[in-house]
Amino acid sequence: MAESTSQRASAPPPATAGALPSGFGAAMARGLRCTCPRCGAPGLFRRWLKPVDRCAACDMDWSLQRADDFPAYIAIIVTGHLLAPIMIALATDAALGPLGLAAVLFPSAIAMMLGLLQPAKGVVIALQWWHGMHGFVRERAGG
Numbered sequence: 001m002a003e004s005t006s007q008r009a010s011a012p013p014p015a016t017a018g019a020l021p022s023g024f025g026a027a028m029a030r031g032l033r034c035t036c037p038r039c040g041a042p043g044l045f046r047r048w049l050k051p052v053d054r055c056a057a058c059d060m061d062w063s064l065q066r067a068d069d070f071p072a073y074i075a076i077i078v079t080g081h082l083l084a085p086i087m088i089a090l091a092t093d094a095a096l097g098p099l100g101l102a103a104v105l106f107p108s109a110i111a112m113m114l115g116l117l118q119p120a121k122g123v124v125i126a127l128q129w130w131h132g133m134h135g136f137v138r139e140r141a142g143g
């Protein structure tokens with residue numbers, strides 16, 4: 001009987017002891033910091049929103065992630081909820097006209113969106129890895 005030597009492309013490399021996150025929150029925090037959700041090593045992204053193919057420290061294959069537009073939706077929701085009270089306060093309390101409001105709010109919204117996109121993508125990648133989605137294999141610390 002022939003024994004198959006091929007492995008699934010998504011089979012994770014062996015994890016070093018203690019490298020796996022202790023729980024879901026720890027994995028999400030690693031993603032939020034744009035570090036490897038699996039081992040915590042820096043450098044989850046090679047460019048702004050382009051994750052590395054493999055982690056340099058643990059060799060995890062991150063090309064399996066399928067974040068798509070979800071990080072943008074997260075960034076939009078967070079930006080909207082943070083800016084809405086500011087927008088209301090500026091419109092009611094400050095003596096700013098429509099152009100003044102626009103001059104404050106548009107740059108703020110753009111800066112917040114750009115600042116939130118990469119951490120949101122890190123969180124989505126961590127979420128997918130933690131739950132074993134899209135070919136990731138579920139791994140848990142301690143077995």
Ligand SMILES: [Zn+2]
Pocket residue numbers: 036037038039040041055056057058059060
């Ligand atoms: Zn790693």
